[in-house]
Each structure stands twice: as structure tokens, then as C-alpha cells.
Amino acid sequence: MNNIIIGTAGHIDHGKTTLVKYLTDVNTDTMKEEKERGMTIDLGFAPLITPDGQIFSIIDVPGHEKFIKNMVAGAKGIDFVLFLIACDDGIMPQTIEHKEILKLLGIQHGIIVLSKRDLVSSEKVEELKKEISSFFDDNFFKSFPIVEVSNKDEHSYRILYNKIIEETSKIAKTISEKNKFFRLDIDKVYSPKGVGTIVSGTSEGTISKGDFLTLYPHKIQVRIKAIQTHGKSVDTIVSHQRCAFNISGVTAKEIERGNVLTNHPALLNSRLIDVLFTPLNNETIPKNNTKIRLNIGTGEYYGKIKYLQDCIDKNIFFQLIMDREIPVNFGDIGILRSLGNSTLLGGIRILNTLAVPTKKNNPSYLKKLDFLLNKDCIDISDYLLHKNSFITLTELNQELNHSYNLNNFNENILIIKESEILIHKDIFLLIKNDILKYITIFHEKNSLKKGIPIATLKNKFFLNNSIKTFNDFLIFLSKDTFKIKDGVVSLLDFKIKLSKEDKIIKDEILVLLKQNSFKGLNFNKIEDNFIDKNRFKNIFFYLISEELIIEISNNRFVLKGFYKEALKRLSSFFISNSQITLSEFRDILESNRETALIYLEHFNGTYITKKILVENKGKSCFYINKGL
Incomplete structure (x- = not known):
């Protein structure tokens, strides 16, 4: 079975809720405040039954500017849109904004519905159609058929219904169960007395009653006690269905809209996110460090932007620096609005949830984002070659939203199986040579030091990797190359050698401390006996490292004996x-x-x-x- 989610869009009071009621016999204005005010505040849902018995879900989203974030939440998972324009009002501000949002969200199938046909003349309708043709001159919605409806002509809604069935049949063949993992972006949460915690949203993937999911950003495991779709209990839910879950393991008070239920291992909580930004137009390109609100999935979040490259065309790489961790995944699409006046800025597509701070126009970092932009045709060997570092299998799957295993890689990729670390063989050799060169130079400049502290190497070459992963990689890298002992790294054949001058200073230091027996001496008093202060310090700290002298209090030293x-x-x-x-x-x-x-x-x-x-x-x- 192919399931389709149909969404409504259009300016306030252009008849979206009325249209849904005619098509489904369901009034989606269920909230008391909605009925009193006569407008859709939150998302409403209704089942559209097809002639062959399938059930499509219609999402009725708000049209008022104040509730635009709910419109974006409703667009999550929409396959087909009913775009309403009232014949008496024509194209209005929210008509334009909804059109731009749907374009940014990549919704490409639908019908333009001219509502309230009975309120205007035929000449007025023809003028509106010409205006619409001009309005959609950028080819988006250009192929959408136009259907007129009137509240005084129920048959007009039957014509619309037939057109919906005809048009959705064209895309139903392209909608298939591609999701190996399940995900539900929560848009409603409530707790009926005696029932427990209920959440609802639009499904991606398949899940069954009794299965376990993880709630993000909390990272709490929950169990699905029951599933419903449009009021009917089912044992299994598949993609593109409106559904409600009764879950255990968490209370309704702990959940909010924008939380995510999933079994996807690549989903992460992230505060620093690499994205591709597509501005609405040249006037909506924000400045660096602009504070923004992000509508993504069913959530609304706040942060600021940082450009990763100069603004050279309509598609720009930049980082989102959020004010808190949010649940995101590779490929998620969102809408950016300015924080102050809520102006629509453009759309974003998430490319990397494991972003790290980097300088603007960093060529290697931008190359990585180019790869991620074209993930579907990525050659993993080439990707790791340009990554210029190592990566764990888990991190790779998170970056690419994939489920690779260690058997998926060719001979160009070196695998450290114990830690599931991957690195291109050419990069491995480059890193190995760079580290060897760095250690060699260090020994030349610091002949009396045992080696380089591991932490120094990590900060120099692998600042963005975890300590454990780095240590595992370093141990593998060191085989037959250099040695690791007591937290420092040195060349295999390195030994500290004192010159004649060094030995003289060493003996003089030891004699001074021997003369002061248990009492020892303050560092400054020892130093006063030597003219070459730098050479003295090198020898002195060498003696400490060799544990020939011991510090027994702040700056006081005695012989080890x-x-x-x-x-x-x-x-x-x-x-x-x-x-x-x-x-x-x-x-x-x-x-x-x-x-x-x-x-x-x-x-x-x-x-x-x-x-x-x-x-x-x-x-x-x-x-x-x-x-x-």
C-alpha cells in the first residue's frame, strides 16, 4: 500500500478547513479556541478515503502569520499540497509566504484550489488565473492543475476529489518504503486520564506495537503500547501515515513538540550544524552572526549563523550555532526566519550534524561539504581521502545517514577493526610521516625531554576527535614507528644524551642539593648559582623527569636519596x-x-x-x- 500525506496551504480565511470538511466530513478545528475564533491555530488531521479503500491523511495547517511555525511543522512529511486562493481576495501576503515555504521544503505535487467561486464573476476568475500564472512564473507549481470550488456547489468538491485521486495516482508509484529506520517528529502530546502518554506525528519507516524507540533529545528509551491511525487501532504503522502512539517509559510533561522518536542510530543531538542555505531572494541573505529561528521537523529553535564561505551564489554553506542541542539528522530540511521581525530568510538542508569550528573558506572543510551535498553518488574511498583524517564507523554512518558495516569498504581504506576506525591508506601514510617529522623536530629542540605528551599530539593533529578514539588510532599508528610510554611519544631509538657541558651542570646541581641534605633548596637559590639560565632549566627539569630530584613543597627540592x-x-x-x-x-x-x-x-x-x-x-x- 502507498500512503500519501496531503497538506493544505494558503492565506487565512481562504477556506482550507471548510475544504477539508467537504472532502472528509471531518471538522479539523477541534480546539475550543479554534472553534471560538473561527480559525485554525494548530495542526488538524482528517482521513481521505480513496475509491479503492486506501486512507490518505489530510493535514490542515494554519494560515495566519502568527502560526507559521505550525505550518512548517505540518509540512513535515507532506507529499501533495492543496494550495488555496480565495477568488474574492486573490493572492495575499500569506499566499506568497506559504508558496515560498513549500518551495523551500521541496514539495512538488499538488492542486491550486480557487475557493469561494460563488462570490465573484467569471471575468474576475479569469483575471485571477492570469495573475496566478504570473505569480508561479518560476516553474514551481507551474504544472499544478487549477480547480474551482464553491460552498454553494457541493458538486465542485466532488470534481476536486476526483482530481485529487487522479493527481495522487501519478505520484503514488514513486512513494515507497525506503526507510530502513523509523522516525516520528512529534507534533502533539497529551495524556488522557487513565490512558498514559500519547504522542502523534507523521510516520517515516515501519514500526509495530511492542517495539522500542528512543526519545530525543532526552535519549530515553520508550515502548510502544498501542498505535492508532485516524482513530483505528493497528498493530503496525508504515511510512506516510498519520499516527498516534501510546508510549511507556516517559510522562507527557517530559515531552514537547519537536521531540523525535526513532530507532535511527545516526540521529544526533547537536548544537553546531553544517547546512546548505538557500535564500528566498537577494534581500533575505542574512549577515554573519545574525540571530535566527529555525523551524525544522515539528520544532522551533533559536541560534545564530556563521558563514563558512563567501556569498558567491544562491546556495551558501554556513553553520548554525544553536542555543541548545536539538535532534537532527543528515538531509533534514528546515526554514530560517529572522529572530527579530520573523522575516522569512530561506531554507536549509542539513549536511553535517558533527560540525566542528573552522575558519571561513577552509578548502578541505568545504570539499567535505561538497561531498555531503552529493551524498547519493559518494565514493567512500574518495570521501575519506579528502577527509584528511580518520573516522569511526559510527561517525561515518552519522555523517552520511547510512548503515555501512566493515565489509563495505575497498582495499584503499585501512580498517582498525578493534575500534572500528577507518582511514584512507594514503592519508594514513601522510599522517604517519607528519607525526614522525613533528617528533623528530621536537627531539632536536628538546634533547633533554623524553618525548611529546600525547595531549600535545592530539591538539596538533586530531583536535576534533575523542580522546579514546585518538588513543586507539595512535597505538595502531605507532607500530614499528615510535613508542608510547608514561603518556609521552618518542622515536623508537631516541635516548636522552647529555653533553659535557650538560653533565657539568647536572653534577653541580646534585652537589648543591647533597650539601643541603634533608632540608633541600628553593629553585631560585639553585638557579642563582648558574650563568646560563636556559641550559640550567633544561638540565634541572630533566633531573625532575628522571626522578633524581623530588619537589617536597612549593618550589623546594631535595635529592631522591x-x-x-x-x-x-x-x-x-x-x-x-x-x-x-x-x-x-x-x-x-x-x-x-x-x-x-x-x-x-x-x-x-x-x-x-x-x-x-x-x-x-x-x-x-x-x-x-x-x-x-
Whole structure:
């Protein structure tokens, strides 16, 4: 069965709700406020039964400018539009705006309905048709047939009904179940007493009663307890159907319009999104950092834009920087309006939900977006070649809205199976050589350092990758190339070698510290003994890295031997004692009170001892054994 979603569009009070009632015998104005005010505030839905028994869904969307966001929400999933223009009013402001929105949303099939035919003369109708022909001179809606209806002529609606069946039959063959995954953009949520949580929307994909879905942006798993379509209970729902779910696992208060139910692994919550922007016209191209409102799916969100390239034609790459994370997927289409006066700016198509900050006119980044723009004909090997980095299988599927597995790639792609990391072999060799060159230069400039901290390499080459993914890739990359030890990376054959001058300074530092035994010396006092300050610092920090000298307090250092001896004497004391005082440790070290206090505070900070106060002994301070 092919299901079709039919939407209405047009200026306020041009007869959309009346038209739906004539076609379906359903009044879609169900809200009390709607009935009182005589206008459609929210989305209304009705079943249109075809001669062969199929049920198409008609979405009656608002026409008032104030409720334009609901019109965009209604357009989500629309296959066919009934575009109303009242014969007495003609083309009005919202007529124009709805036409532009439908064009931006890519809706290409429908009928132009001239309502209220009985209120004007035949000459007036002909003038309107000429105006419409001129109005649609950009070929959009150009092929739409025109049908006249009148509230005083029910047969006119029968003619319209037959035309709808005829026109939808032309597109029904092109609508098929292409969605491997299910998605429902929620446009209504309520909780009838004794029933639980009910959500509704237009289906994409197939799902059944009892199945589990994830609610975004919450990332809460819910279970489908029951399914209805147009008031009838069903066990399974397929694409292009209006449906309502009774779900468990979440309350109605936790859900709002714009939330998404899906089992699609590529859907993400994102605040930074790469998009292709198509402006309405040259006057609606916003400036960089313009604050906007985004209508996408059934939600409305706020943020600002950042241009990724100079504005050279009608299609522009830029980033949306949202004020909060929103649920989006590759290929989603939305409408941008200015935040201040709500002016329609244009449409966007999401290309990358894993966007990262980048400079304007970055050639490699723009090349990636060009690939994503033409995703249907992407060569994955070529895509990874221009990506110029590695990527996980999950990230690739999220970027391309696909479901690749590790068996889908050719011999040009290197696969790290344990971590499911992919990289083009040519890029792998380039990165490997770049890192080797970087490490070599580092060793030349820092001959007394063991190597480069892993974090430094990540920030240099892989700033936008996760730490875990980077570490997995680095370990694979390092095989037979360089070594990773104690959090630093170095060449396989690298060893620290001291020059004669270095060795002299090293010995002088050690002698100075030896002369001061347990007491040690302040860094500045040691430095004062050397003329070449830079060489001194290099040697000094080398000695620290080799753990030949130990920092026992802020900027005070001792030889490793004295530090270990102090620890040994403390350990021996604790063999027969459970606690030690400052004066006792002073005597053990054969030093002064200040030095003993520095050591005990250091041991306390490293959890070797624990400092306690005893009130009944005049607040005397004791240290008890904790980690020896």
C-alpha cells in the first residue's frame, strides 16, 4: 500500500478547513479556541478515503502569520499540497509566504484550489488565473492543475476529489518504503486520564506495537503500547501515515513538540550544524552572526549563523550555532526566519550534524561539504581521502545517514577493526610521516625531554576527535614507528644524551642539593648559582623527569636519596608506633622543625600519612600511618 500525506496551504480565511470538511466530513478545528475564533491555530488531521479503500491523511495547517511555525511543522512529511486562493481576495501576503515555504521544503505535487467561486464573476476568475500564472512564473507549481470550488456547489468538491485521486495516482508509484529506520517528529502530546502518554506525528519507516524507540533529545528509551491511525487501532504503522502512539517509559510533561522518536542510530543531538542555505531572494541573505529561528521537523529553535564561505551564489554553506542541542539528522530540511521581525530568510538542508569550528573558506572543510551535498553518488574511498583524517564507523554512518558495516569498504581504506576506525591508506601514510617529522623536530629542540605528551599530539593533529578514539588510532599508528610510554611519544631509538657541558651542570646541581641534605633548596637559590639560565632549566627539569630530584613543597627540592631516606625512617618509626608528632619526626630526621613540617605535610598530601588534631591535648597535631 502507498500512503500519501496531503497538506493544505494558503492565506487565512481562504477556506482550507471548510475544504477539508467537504472532502472528509471531518471538522479539523477541534480546539475550543479554534472553534471560538473561527480559525485554525494548530495542526488538524482528517482521513481521505480513496475509491479503492486506501486512507490518505489530510493535514490542515494554519494560515495566519502568527502560526507559521505550525505550518512548517505540518509540512513535515507532506507529499501533495492543496494550495488555496480565495477568488474574492486573490493572492495575499500569506499566499506568497506559504508558496515560498513549500518551495523551500521541496514539495512538488499538488492542486491550486480557487475557493469561494460563488462570490465573484467569471471575468474576475479569469483575471485571477492570469495573475496566478504570473505569480508561479518560476516553474514551481507551474504544472499544478487549477480547480474551482464553491460552498454553494457541493458538486465542485466532488470534481476536486476526483482530481485529487487522479493527481495522487501519478505520484503514488514513486512513494515507497525506503526507510530502513523509523522516525516520528512529534507534533502533539497529551495524556488522557487513565490512558498514559500519547504522542502523534507523521510516520517515516515501519514500526509495530511492542517495539522500542528512543526519545530525543532526552535519549530515553520508550515502548510502544498501542498505535492508532485516524482513530483505528493497528498493530503496525508504515511510512506516510498519520499516527498516534501510546508510549511507556516517559510522562507527557517530559515531552514537547519537536521531540523525535526513532530507532535511527545516526540521529544526533547537536548544537553546531553544517547546512546548505538557500535564500528566498537577494534581500533575505542574512549577515554573519545574525540571530535566527529555525523551524525544522515539528520544532522551533533559536541560534545564530556563521558563514563558512563567501556569498558567491544562491546556495551558501554556513553553520548554525544553536542555543541548545536539538535532534537532527543528515538531509533534514528546515526554514530560517529572522529572530527579530520573523522575516522569512530561506531554507536549509542539513549536511553535517558533527560540525566542528573552522575558519571561513577552509578548502578541505568545504570539499567535505561538497561531498555531503552529493551524498547519493559518494565514493567512500574518495570521501575519506579528502577527509584528511580518520573516522569511526559510527561517525561515518552519522555523517552520511547510512548503515555501512566493515565489509563495505575497498582495499584503499585501512580498517582498525578493534575500534572500528577507518582511514584512507594514503592519508594514513601522510599522517604517519607528519607525526614522525613533528617528533623528530621536537627531539632536536628538546634533547633533554623524553618525548611529546600525547595531549600535545592530539591538539596538533586530531583536535576534533575523542580522546579514546585518538588513543586507539595512535597505538595502531605507532607500530614499528615510535613508542608510547608514561603518556609521552618518542622515536623508537631516541635516548636522552647529555653533553659535557650538560653533565657539568647536572653534577653541580646534585652537589648543591647533597650539601643541603634533608632540608633541600628553593629553585631560585639553585638557579642563582648558574650563568646560563636556559641550559640550567633544561638540565634541572630533566633531573625532575628522571626522578633524581623530588619537589617536597612549593618550589623546594631535595635529592631522591634524601627523600627516600626520610620515608624509610618514617616507615621504621611506624613499625612500633601508630602515630607521630612533629617534634618526633624532627628528631628522626636530625633536622629542624620547619624541614620536618614540610615532609609531613608532603606525606599528608600524598596520602602516606593523615593529619589529626587532638582537642584534649591542647589541639596537638599528630600524623597517623595511612599508606605505608
